[in-house]
Amino acid sequence: MSNLEVFKPAFEVIQKIEEAGGEAYIVGGAVRDYLSGRPVNDIDIATSETPEQIQEIFEKVIPVGIEHGTVIVRHRSISYEVTTYRVEEGYEDYRHPDEVTFVRDINLDLARRDFTINAIAMSRSGKLIDPYNGHDAIRNQSIEAVGMPEERFEEDPLRMMRAVRFASQLSFQIEKKTEEALNQLSHLLEHISVERVAVETEKIFRGPDYALGVELLHTTGLKNHLPILKDLDIHKNVPESSLYGWHEIIAYYVSQYPQISAEDFMKLWKLSKDTKKKTEQLLLAYKRYKKDKKVNAWLVYQLDEELFPSFSRLSSALDSEEEDLNEALTRRKQQLPIQEKKELSFQASDLLQLLSDLPKGPWISEWMSKIEHHVVTGKIENDYEIIKEWVREWNPPARN
Numbered sequence: 001m002s003n004l005e006v007f008k009p010a011f012e013v014i015q016k017i018e019e020a021g022g023e024a025y026i027v028g029g030a031v032r033d034y035l036s037g038r039p040v041n042d043i044d045i046a047t048s049e050t051p052e053q054i055q056e057i058f059e060k061v062i063p064v065g066i067e068h069g070t071v072i073v074r075h076r077s078i079s080y081e082v083t084t085y086r087v088e089e090g091y092e093d094y095r096h097p098d099e100v101t102f103v104r105d106i107n108l109d110l111a112r113r114d115f116t117i118n119a120i121a122m123s124r125s126g127k128l129i130d131p132y133n134g135h136d137a138i139r140n141q142s143i144e145a146v147g148m149p150e151e152r153f154e155e156d157p158l159r160m161m162r163a164v165r166f167a168s169q170l171s172f173q174i175e176k177k178t179e180e181a182l183n184q185l186s187h188l189l190e191h192i193s194v195e196r197v198a199v200e201t202e203k204i205f206r207g208p209d210y211a212l213g214v215e216l217l218h219t220t221g222l223k224n225h226l227p228i229l230k231d232l233d234i235h236k237n238v239p240e241s242s243l244y245g246w247h248e249i250i251a252y253y254v255s256q257y258p259q260i261s262a263e264d265f266m267k268l269w270k271l272s273k274d275t276k277k278k279t280e281q282l283l284l285a286y287k288r289y290k291k292d293k294k295v296n297a298w299l300v301y302q303l304d305e306e307l308f309p310s311f312s313r314l315s316s317a318l319d320s321e322e323e324d325l326n327e328a329l330t331r332r333k334q335q336l337p338i339q340e341k342k343e344l345s346f347q348a349s350d351l352l353q354l355l356s357d358l359p360k361g362p363w364i365s366e367w368m369s370k371i372e373h374h375v376v377t378g379k380i381e382n383d384y385e386i387i388k389e390w391v392r393e394w395n396p397p398a399r400n
């Protein structure tokens with residue numbers, strides 16, 4: 001096994017808990033990702049100690065979910081979620097949080113977890129506690145519920161979406177009995193808040209094996225409980241590449257199916273204002289691109305630079321023949337005469353001064369937009385005198 005360096009600061013946290021008389025292990029996604037050779041991100045720690053005891057042991061503790069037994073410990077500028085061993089999950093939209101029962105045995109804590117690949121604990125010497133043979137499941141690339149799949153899914157139906165998400169992220173197969181339970185219980189997804197389902201759906205489309213994820217959504221029947229997607233033949237119309245974020249997912253489907261709208265996605269999936277803004281920009285830019293069949297100046301000017309990778313991914317998801325447009329967008333942006341409106345050499349105040357006989361009105365912003373468009377697209381130079389001359393020659397609409 002490769003080296004445990006990545007866990008070193010986390011092992012120090014565990015050591016402190018042990019020195020205070022408690023027990024602690026690294027659990028969940030970090031162990032899974034480490035054992036499957038993937039980069040380790042957030043490290044979660046399970047402990048025999050209560051949040052109050054953890055608060056006494058460490059200086060910097062943020063009480064994020066005391067009633068669930070969870071606090072954040074800051075150590076060497078890294079955050080660790082430290083959670084007391086417990087036997088029931090408190091899922092806000094399905095089970096009542098006060099059903100959480102704290103226990104003193106790591107094995108009981110592992111027993112309440114969703115899949116065997118996620119039910120492995122690692123001690124600070126790197127030793128594994130693996131009562132469900134999760135390490136073997138990782139080697140066999142298999143997603144298998146801990147114990148009875150039906151029970152696990154009834155405890156929290158979101159786990160069904162998580163199974164598909166792990167298939168997409170890890171390229172693992174779902175074990176037969178677990179998949180059968182998915183087929184049988186997919187309807188339970190209706191009990192889960194759409195916000196939680198949205199988080200998993202987003203991860204399914206982002207995964208390297210998103211195509212397997214989309215196929216599983218269809219074959220298991222989970223798709224039938226997903227707003228909007230349930231009315232589409234998503235298994236026949238699979239994106240040509242992964243999509244990162246809801247704005248890309250929506251732009252993809254809205255471009256494919258004229259009968260659906262971005263607004264409906266926003267409403268039914270309860271997505272954020274930020275997603276709405278990004279989706280609108282992306283769709284507008286893509287429409288322009290399709291019309292002109294090239295990355296033109298106005299498109300690049302209007303599209304936020306942070307959306308260039310999204311634009312590029314969207315175009316290859318819709319058309320595998322499409323080149324990677326990210327570089328073309330960046331190059332085109334560098335060539336623009338101005339990057340933003342405030343760089344115009346001729347501002348609204350100049351316009352008002354020049355045409356002081358006209359009453360103020362919407363014509364000002366209409367004119368400024370016209371000037372901006374002309375400068376960006378290279379029809380006139382961004383020079384005060386040149387623009388002034390051009391305005392003089394041009395018949396203001398307000399005078400017509």
Ligand SMILES: Nc1ccn([C@@H]2O[C@H](COP(=O)(O)OP(=O)(O)OP(=O)(O)O)[C@@H](O)[C@H]2O)c(=O)n1
Nearest residue numbers: 028029030042112113114115118119156158159
């Ligand atoms: N519905 C859920 C959610 C989580 N877990 C358990 O809690 C751990 C942490 O959950 P979470 O942070 O949501 O996911 P990870 O598995 O850590 O994956 P990632 O961080 O990559 O999303 C999981 O590994 C699993 O053991 C569970 O049993 N049932």
